[in-house]
Amino acid sequence: MQNNSIEDRQEPWHALSVDDVCAKLGTDSAGLSAAAAAERHAAFGPNRLPQGPRRSALVRFLLQFHNLLIYVLLAAGMLAMFLGHAIDAGVIFAVVLVNAVIGFVQEGRAEQALDAIRGMIDPKASVLRDGRRLTVAADAIVPGDVVIVEAGARVPADLRLIRARNLRIDEAILTGESVAVDKTLAPTAAPAALGDRTSMAFSGTFVAAGQGAGIAVATGAKSELGLIGALLGTVETLQTPLIRQMDGFAKRLTLFTLGISAVAFAFAVLLRGYAFTDAFMVVVGLAVAAIPEGLPATMTIALAIGIQRMAARNAIIRRLPAVETLGSVSVICSDKTGTLTRNEMTVRAVVTAEAVFEVTGVGYEPHGEYRVEGRD
Structure with missing residues (x-):
């Protein structure tokens, strides 16, 4: 055809x-x-320009747990449960869950805001069909x-x-x-x-x-x-500085905790004569106590507060770590025209011998008013 x-x-x-x-x-x-x-x-x-596949709500929720420090906390919670410390395990799991819920809710709000903005944009176009002028949706x-x-x-x-x-x-x-x-x-x-x-x-x-x-x-x-x-769409997605630092911290903390636990276990068994089972339980308790379970929640709450403050300034941020990335920017290389400005030269005021006329409106849009001292 x-x-x-x-x-x-x-x-x-x-x-x-x-x-x-x-x-x-x-x-x-x-x-x-x-x-x-x-x-x-x-x-x-x-x-229509192609859009990437949208993540389902379940995927967005599960991705909140995709963090090395969260993995360490989950392991600590399971160990605490294994030791019979149900309250400690419950606290750890609750902190992890609250952290995930906060991130999930915030990303959901950002997605809804972006969907609302897309819904406000309904472009039309004029075409000739069968020799007649018609107004159709631009995607048609x-x-x-x-x-x-x-x-x-x-x-x-x-x-x-x-x-x-x-x-x-x-x-x-x-x-x-x-x-x-x-x-x-x-x-x-x-x-x-x-x-x-x-x-x-x-x-x-x-x-x-x-x-x-x-x-x-x-x-x-x-x-x-x-x-x-x-x-x-081919741009490589990089980790934010905060996520890199937290992953590095989690790795160092894990290695340090395992090292101290191994030394303590050897000391208890070889030098102090502890039974193997008793020494193991002590070492596991030591490892659980070394995990900062409050750190992820504190970080998430701080980022959420940053997002709320940005939203008050009409800036929509889809993912929590992006707030810290934005704050880490020290140099911005940008083309001025059409980026920092609208690239639309317009008259904002007309000065005559009798009065100063203010011209309202945005850019080249054919809407606006003439005002004299704030009056139409």
Whole structure:
């Protein structure tokens, strides 16, 4: 089927003429038919960046125990139970359980907050289907769709432009360039860099001015933005400094405790004449007493307090150890434009001979008011 071969091609769409693009994608300036769009949507899937598999609640809860110090505490609790010290064992297990519950609840709240934010974002796009302009969900766009873009909108997929009227697109999200790019319809050279492909509009970029239309040539993970997302998925996950330190402490504590226990056992049996069983029970009790069962709970509570304080400043942190990592940052290397700033130059005040007018609103969004001394 022709549709199945579309996504497999690595075409230099920016170097092709509009007619060639239409021929290769089986479309025209009137757009796809509703039936063809449905068929391609079934073949290619939604125009959505892939998300990693979500961990179930059970997995998130069990991962709270995945810590060397917790393993040591659990071993100490089982030894205490073996010795018949039920109260001591109960205290140790309770501390471990409370520690896990706090971490589990906090991560669950962060997941819910992120889900709520995703739910607030419901992007729409204007497309031509059967020659008529329709507003559809952005994830319903398929290769071959004719997508209409206007000032103030986000480009929903990688587009080969077929119409452009004073069209300027901010591509800082991909290239880091703060100046919006003037778009044209003429093909560009095949080896042209991403920022020089003036015949293209890329997914996730922002239309700063003008109007245009383009044929969707790549959607979802196949778009340039999707390729960046795929690269981010290959980043190695490292342990936080706090977790590394706690693992190191647990290893040293375990080795020290085992060493002292072995020396005490040998001293009791060989020099003091203790029975083997009695000496073993004493050594086990010594090992259990050496374990700081309150340390994990204290650390978790401190991190949870840090997360609550960050949440009060509108910062959502998904995992507890990330708080300490953020606090350990000493140098931040960042591109200013679009990162520390919005990359949107706007008028905030108009000063006249009669009054000073305050201009409200956020960035290029077409909403806001003019105020004089705080009054509309």
